[in-house]
Amino acid sequence: MPYLVGLTGPYTGQAFEVKDGRMTLGRGPGCDLVLDQDAAVSRAHAILETSGSIAQIQDAGSLHGVWVNGKQTAQAHLRLGDCLQVGASVFQLLLMPAPPDPPVRLKVILPQATGAPDAGGALDQPVSAWLECLCYLAALLLPIPFGFMIAFSYRKKAHPANRQLGTTCLIVSLLSTLLQVGISVLLVQSILRQLFPLAGPMGDFGF
Structure with a gap:
């Protein structure tokens, strides 16, 4: 040309x-x-x-x-x-030779997670069944501090199943805490009645 x-x-x-x-x-x-x-x-x-x-x-x-x-x-x-x-x-x-065709540029689009990324910045995997049971057990028996720690940690995960686990652990931890507080109040009242059986409504212990 x-x-x-x-x-x-x-x-x-x-x-x-x-x-x-x-x-x-x-x-x-x-x-x-x-x-x-x-x-x-x-x-x-x-x-x-x-x-x-x-x-x-x-x-x-x-x-x-x-x-x-x-x-x-x-x-x-x-x-x-x-x-x-x-x-x-x-x-x-x-x-002069014809100029070469420009190289084809491919744009790679990476799939994005539907939720917030975990601490490592990657999409995490759902927990195993035994670990899920262990989390529920900790939330039921030891809601403070382990139950709430597990709940808030998994609610920040990217995988929907892990976020659901965190939400469930949070609910179980709240109910377990309320139940333990209620049982503690009943136990304290029972102990006080046994220690001070003659106590009147105004705190008169008979002296």
Whole structure:
């Protein structure tokens, strides 16, 4: 695929693809190759006709003319390696490979947990059956502090089953605490009645 590669002037280092057919070069916005950065280029400067490896340049009535390999010409054939000057810009006709297709970028989307991540930042696994029974037993017999510690710890887990375990342990711990407090009050009252059987409603112990 032939290209016009800028050698000097405002288009130095730039490459313009030369397609088969008729191309107009100039500063005018209607040109196929707009060279509006070069003030010495006419609005309609030249016409480039290409068919395969055959290219021909023709002056379109420009002010400063068309130059091929340092010689002004009204019409000339262009070969690979020839230099073309329009205005103050010099281009060289070169055969350059087509640019490779950009690499395909794949975006990987990782599944997100439905709940809050655990302390390790990863989705935890549900506890085994025996460990679940052990947690319930601790919440029932020792709600303070072990039952509540287990409850609040598992309620922060990511897996729904573990969060449900934490909620259940919290309920069991609350009920067990209330039950133990109630039993303790009854025991204290029973002990007081046995120690002070003659105590009246106003605290008179018979002295």
